[in-house]
Amino acid sequence: MAEPGAPASVKEFEERLLDVALSLPKRLKQCADYVAANIDRIAVSTVAEMAEAAGVQPSAFMRFCQIMGFSGYSEMQRLFRESYVGGWPDYATRLDHLREMGENSGPRLLAEFVDAGRASLENLLNTVDPTALEQAVEVLAGANLIHIIGLRRSFPVASYLAYAFEKMQVPAMLHSVAGRLDSTSAIRPGDALLAVTFSPYSAETLDLVELVRGRDVPVVALTDASVNPLRKLGAVTLTVSEVDFGAFRSLSATLCLAIALSTAVGAQRRS
Numbered sequence: 001m002a003e004p005g006a007p008a009s010v011k012e013f014e015e016r017l018l019d020v021a022l023s024l025p026k027r028l029k030q031c032a033d034y035v036a037a038n039i040d041r042i043a044v045s046t047v048a049e050m051a052e053a054a055g056v057q058p059s060a061f062m063r064f065c066q067i068m069g070f071s072g073y074s075e076m077q078r079l080f081r082e083s084y085v086g087g088w089p090d091y092a093t094r095l096d097h098l099r100e101m102g103e104n105s106g107p108r109l110l111a112e113f114v115d116a117g118r119a120s121l122e123n124l125l126n127t128v129d130p131t132a133l134e135q136a137v138e139v140l141a142g143a144n145l146i147h148i149i150g151l152r153r154s155f156p157v158a159s160y161l162a163y164a165f166e167k168m169q170v171p172a173m174l175h176s177v178a179g180r181l182d183s184t185s186a187i188r189p190g191d192a193l194l195a196v197t198f199s200p201y202s203a204e205t206l207d208l209v210e211l212v213r214g215r216d217v218p219v220v221a222l223t224d225a226s227v228n229p230l231r232k233l234g235a236v237t238l239t240v241s242e243v244d245f246g247a248f249r250s251l252s253a254t255l256c257l258a259i260a261l262s263t264a265v266g267a268q269r270r271s
Contacts, residue, residue, distance in 0.1 A: 006069040006079070013079065014039070016068060018231065024067070027056045031064035037199035037224055040123055040241040043080040047073035117252035119243040124253040127239045136220040136236045136261060141268040143192035143218075146172040149205050150196030150222075157196045157222065157254050161262055168266030175208070187212055195235065196254075198224040209233050222257060 007013040021032040034054035035042070041050065050073070051061040062072055070076040140146055146165060150158025158174060165172035175183050187193065193212050197205040201223075209219050210233055219235040224242060231237050240257055242249040 006071075006075060010039075010080065013068065013076075020067060024064075027060045028064050028067065030054050030056050031061050033199065035064075038241075039080075040127065042077055113250055116243040117250050120241065120250070120253035121256060123241045123243070124256060127241045128257060129239070132236055132238055133261070133264075136238055137264045137268055139192050139218045139220055139236060140194060140261070140265045144171065144188070144190040145186075146170065146192055146194055146265075147175055147187050147212075148172060148194045148196075149175040149208055151176075151202045151204055153198060153249075153251075154196040154202065154205075154222075157251060157258050158194075160255060161194060161196075161258050164259070164262035165266070168262070168269075170262075170266055170269055184208065184211060187215070187217055189215070189217070191217055193217055193219045194222075195219060195230065196222045196258075197230070201229060206230070206233075209235060222254060222261075 007016055017032060017036060021029065021036065024032055031051075031054050034050070038053070041053075045053075047058050047061055051058040054061065065071075065073050065076045068076065070079075148158050148162050148165075150156075150161075155176070162172055162174035173183070173186060193209065195205050195209050206229055209221070209230060213219060213233050213235075219230070219233070221230040221235040221237045222240060223230055223237055224240055238257060238261070240254045242251065242253055
């Protein structure tokens, strides 16, 4: 069976990735999952680096590129480099250099995480769709009650959003599933759900999103990949790309987006 033609834009790439991801065999699925969560890396990484990060051989990653419609990795990379011309921060090279030094002192780690945070913040303007952000503000500002869920690594962001809304007198409820207590009965028509989840996505969060979408309750999602299950569930998705160091990711860009989103919602409700 002939492979489809190459996507003509990043948006087409994301749509195709969403379509093929679930039907791929294990190794190619690893490629798809890594690319979905790190789509910003394609423009600045080699195929060997992408394959290593995804936990597969370069040949498997090349096969993934072909399934996506490209002749090879270079053609796929070209699509992303052309999309980021003039706006791509070259911090990846600097972070790689610091990793190679192999130092783990407090000052060195601080420098590494500062660089990662700076890169994440600069990438934020490229990853968040302004139209989706405006739509998210409209949905949340018009809700009777905003329900917030974010578990594990997402919990600091979710708890900050609950705090910010409380201070701005925006009705909001934080769902923490503490003690395995189910608070879904509190979600009523006219409310909205604000979900924060990163790959690998929290099963509890996805279950709640699916449940409330079945009730026609709108969902806004803060996530780290534009190709994700939340999108298929009809959520308004705001994509955040956090640059990692040593497999640890800060929440610099995510918290920046949370501050902007909550402030915009608070301001619109007062207007």
